[in-house]
Amino acid sequence: MKMIVGLGNIGTRYDETRHNTGFMVVDQLARDYHLGAFTHLKQEAVAVSGVINGEKVMLVKPTTFMNDSGRAVGPLVDYYDIDLDDLVIVNDDLDMPVGKVRLKTHGASGGHNGLKSIISVLGTKNFNRVKVGIDHPQHGTVVSHVLGKFSKEERPKFDQAVEQAEHALEDWINGEDFAKLMNAYN
Structure with a gap:
């Protein structure tokens, strides 16, 4: 099984904020593949599982706040015996x-x-990541920036990035080597 963990903060006040980019990517995958609703797990996360192009996949959103994401990811990786090559953050x-x-x-x-x-928590830096740019703040603090929403001008670029991230994840789910995908998408 492959596990894709989108990082973000729980609660409606954080919906659509820059820091919830990871949540938005996994939400899009879940919608596009009709995987259903996310349900609560005992490992401090919500998740939905299904089959995407013949591969069993679990999409995860930690219910810890962003800074404690490892508290959810570590136990999930252990419980489901996920090889780190089968994990993407x-x-x-x-x-x-x-x-x-x-x-x-x-x-x-x-x-x-x-x-x-x-x-x-994992004790290693060796795991796959898909990073989506949110840019540095032009004004104000980093905290207000990451907890803020995208502007009308930024939103089309962001939506395109979510689509690109989803395509990269689909290619990985389909068996493409993650290191080779770096050459295609970076």
């Missing part, structure tokens, strides 16, 4: 412009607290 990235998608097979957190938490 989808997250927002301040260091990339809105509309940019980047795949990585390993690396540091880049200052992303959700990734820091996952790295700490």
Whole structure:
């Protein structure tokens, strides 16, 4: 089974915010493949499972807040015996412009607290990621930026990035090597 974890913050006040980019990508996959509603798991997450192009897939959204994402991801990886090659984390990235998608097979957190938490709990930096750019704030604080919504001008670029991230995930689900996908999508 492949597991795709979208990072974000729980609660309606965070819906459609930049920091919920990971949630939005997995929500789109769930809608496009008619996987149904996300249900609560005992591992501090909501998830939906199904078959996408012949491959069993679990889409996950931690119900911890972003900074504690590892608290959900670690137990899920253990419980479902997920090989790290079969795990992808989808997250927002301040260091990339809105509309940019980047795949990585390993690396540091880049200052992303959700990734820091996952790295700490898994004990490794070696797991696949799909990063979606949300850009640095032009004005105000980083916190207000990541917890803010995309502007009317940014939204079309962001929607295109969600679609591109979804295509990359579909290619991975279909058996494409993640490292090779980096060349195609980065």
